[in-house]
């Protein structure tokens with residue numbers, strides 16, 4: 001990964017307002033509930049596949065469970081950052097992320113300039 005060149009002309013995003021923080025908290029809470037619902041559904045399906053002796057089914061379901069668990073951890077980490085007020089700051093360059101970007105992806109950890117390229 002190459003280190004991004006800092007562009008001094010790039011505007012600095014305004015700090016999040018109380019209303020914006022509440023909006024993001026709601027989005028994250030909703031996302032958390034959605035992941036928990038999915039996890040519950042997958043766990044139930046996993047146990048039925050297991051008792052039916054469906055090895056292929058349990059393999060697929062445990063892979064799906066791992067993805068949802070990972071996502072749930074990410075959502076919880078974002079909620080913890082929101083709580084500790086380190087939320088919304090780029091991990092790459094310490095600039096604040098604009099609200100518009102966080103609203104689209106409340107789990108964002110990088111500004112558009114530092115977005116790791118996969």
Ligand SMILES: [Zn+2]
Pocket residue numbers: 090091092093094095110111112113114115
């Ligand atoms: Zn950055």
